[in-house]
Amino acid sequence: MGTLVTLFTTYLKIGFFGFGGGYAMLSLIHSEVVVRNGWLTNGEFADIVAISQMTPGPIAINSATYIGYEVAGVVGSVVATVAVCLPALTLMMLITHYFLRLQNNRFVKGAVAGMRPVVVGMIASAALLLIFPHAEDGRSFIDGWSWAIFGITLIASARKINPILLILCSGVAGVLIYGL
Amino acid sequence: MLRLWEIFWTFLKIGAFTFGGGYAMIPLIQHEVVARHKWLSEREFIDLLTIAQAAPGPISLNTAVFVGYKQLRYLGALSAILGVVIPSFTIILLVALFFTEMRHNSIVDAAFRGMRPAVVALIVAPIVGLTKGMHWWLIALSAVVAVVVWHFGFSPIWLLIGGAVAGILWATKQGGKVV
Numbered sequence: 001m002g003t004l005v006t007l008f009t010t011y012l013k014i015g016f017f018g019f020g021g022g023y024a025m026l027s028l029i030h031s032e033v034v035v036r037n038g039w040l041t042n043g044e045f046a047d048i049v050a051i052s053q054m055t056p057g058p059i060a061i062n063s064a065t066y067i068g069y070e071v072a073g074v075v076g077s078v079v080a081t082v083a084v085c086l087p088a089l090t091l092m093m094l095i096t097h098y099f100l101r102l103q104n105n106r107f108v109k110g111a112v113a114g115m116r117p118v119v120v121g122m123i124a125s126a127a128l129l130l131i132f133p134h135a136e137d138g139r140s141f142i143d144g145w146s147w148a149i150f151g152i153t154l155i156a157s158a159r160k161i162n163p164i165l166l167i168l169c170s171g172v173a174g175v176l177i178y179g180l
Numbered sequence: 181m182l183r184l185w186e187i188f189w190t191f192l193k194i195g196a197f198t199f200g201g202g203y204a205m206i207p208l209i210q211h212e213v214v215a216r217h218k219w220l221s222e223r224e225f226i227d228l229l230t231i232a233q234a235a236p237g238p239i240s241l242n243t244a245v246f247v248g249y250k251q252l253r254y255l256g257a258l259s260a261i262l263g264v265v266i267p268s269f270t271i272i273l274l275v276a277l278f279f280t281e282m283r284h285n286s287i288v289d290a291a292f293r294g295m296r297p298a299v300v301a302l303i304v305a306p307i308v309g310l311t312k313g314m315h316w317w318l319i320a321l322s323a324v325v326a327v328v329v330w331h332f333g334f335s336p337i338w339l340l341i342g343g344a345v346a347g348i349l350w351a352t353k354q355g356g357k358v359v
Binding site (some may be wrong): 172 | 195196198217223231232233234235236237238239240241242245246249250254257258261264267268269271272273275276277279283286287289290291292293294295296297298299300301302303304306307308310311314319320321322323324325326327328329330333334335337339340341342343344345346347349350351352
């Protein structure tokens, strides 16, 4: 029961402070799930990010469902998924309701402008956490091949090549390099 | 009831076919919500994107709540959010059920070793676009945030709150002129 409550409050927090969407939420999810609660290792976290990229739906929901299951089975996955959706549901209904009045409010604009550099920094820290983790376990970059895959994917992504295709190709490359 | 079902079904489709998250789903949402069902005008859609990004939570969830609530209030919002969540929930639950055993397979492990650096590249890629048009000192601030979160394990929550407070104070001082 205690675990379910922690799961619920943790994902409620992630849902409530998940500004900037997807990648920006990663460092928040990492700080809660890996650093604070120790539910996953760095490597497992990196795997979930990869799975989220290949499956439909937002990363926040994907990670909630997966980690909820890992921590407390099917009930856990329902609890975490509902928790991560609740803030968006309630806040967005309020915002929609007062939408026109709030939209040009200078304080709202100021708050959004002030959070923007933090959001960009959060995305960068998610990348740093995966490249240089604090623990030996779960390093994303293990040799020169890793950096080659990283460089090629970065260039291909800048040329608007479909990310799912890129992940699949890198998986095939991994099998060819490390699996045979 | 029919319209409730229509909202649910539309967002179920959006939830099932939006791979890659975030900005990748915008064209599909636009097609369904603006072109096909005419639930929003082109202008309303742009406004929606602005607030969906400013509000916490995934963009697709925020969009679902906005459109659903506008059409049929609470029930509309609820059926739209259920539609978006159900596909990803089902798929990830299946993955979680079978992945743990698969993970120990040496071929699967090799594939994931190849995918990890690619995932990092996909995270790095949008940073360049986001920093375009930012003041150099704001970019420097972003870099400080990145290092503080990464190296010192500082929770991003306090930094977000700090950023919002600084932005509000600044807006008060500037009398509304915000870049």
